[in-house]
Amino acid sequence: MLFRDRTDAGEQLAEVIGSLDAKNTIVLALPRGGLPLGVIVAKKYAVSFDIILAKKVGHPTNSEYAIGAVAEGGTPILGEGYVEALHAEWVQEKVPLIQKEMSRKRAIYREILQENQLNDKDVLIVDDGIATGLTMFAAIRAAEEHQPKSVSVAVLVIPKATYGQLKQEVDQVYMLEVPQHFLGGVGAYYEQFPQLTDEQVKEMLKNR
Secondary structure, three states, X not given: OOEOOHHHHHHHHHHHHOOOOOOOEEEEEOOOOOHHHHHHHHHHXXXXXXXXXXXXXXXXXXXXXXXXXXXXXXXXXXOOOOOXXXXXXXXXXXXXXXXXXXXXXXXXXOOOOOOOOOOOOEEEEEEOOOXXXXXXXXXXXXXXXXXXXEEEEEEEEXXXXXXXXXXXXXXXXXXXXXXXXXXXOHHHHEOOOOOOOHHHHHHHHHHO
C-alpha cells in the first residue's frame, strides 16, 4: 500500500482507530513526522493533544545506524547494535546532549502547547511509521513512567517483527500495514515524504 502523504496517512489511520474516550485520552505525536498524523487523529476524536520528543542514539562511526534511543524524561533504551564494551562511554556522553536539545525544543513548543498530565490517562502515541522501533519504544517507556491508565500506539506501517514486540509492550496497536517484507524505510510507503522543519512544526501546532 502506498500513501499519498502524511495527511492522507493521518486520515486513514484515524478511520482505523474507530473511537477514543474524549474525556480521558491524550494523543502524543512524535515530531517531526508523526505530528501531521497526530493532529488529524486528535481533531477527529476531539481529544487532548501534545507531543513527546524522542531521538535515536547513533553509532559513533555511523550516526544513521541507531544503537539506542531516548525520550524526554525517560530512561534510554539500547538496541541490538549496542555493545557495552565498545559503546557504553559514547552513550553516556551522547544521551545528556540529546536530552538537553529535547529540553530546548520542549521550551519552544510549550509556548504553543499547554502541558498535559499523563497520570491515569489513556495515552495514544502517534507516528508516521516505524522502522527499527527504537524511538517508539523509548517514547513508550517515557510515557509509562508517568503511570497512565493505558498506553497505545497508532502508526502507518510496522515491520512484522516490530509489530509482534509492540503488541507485548502496549495495550493496543493501531496500524494500516504490517508488510511481510519491509521495504527498509518508512518513506518507501509514501509518494511524498518531505522532512519537516522546526518552523513547519510550530506552524502546524499553532493552526491545529
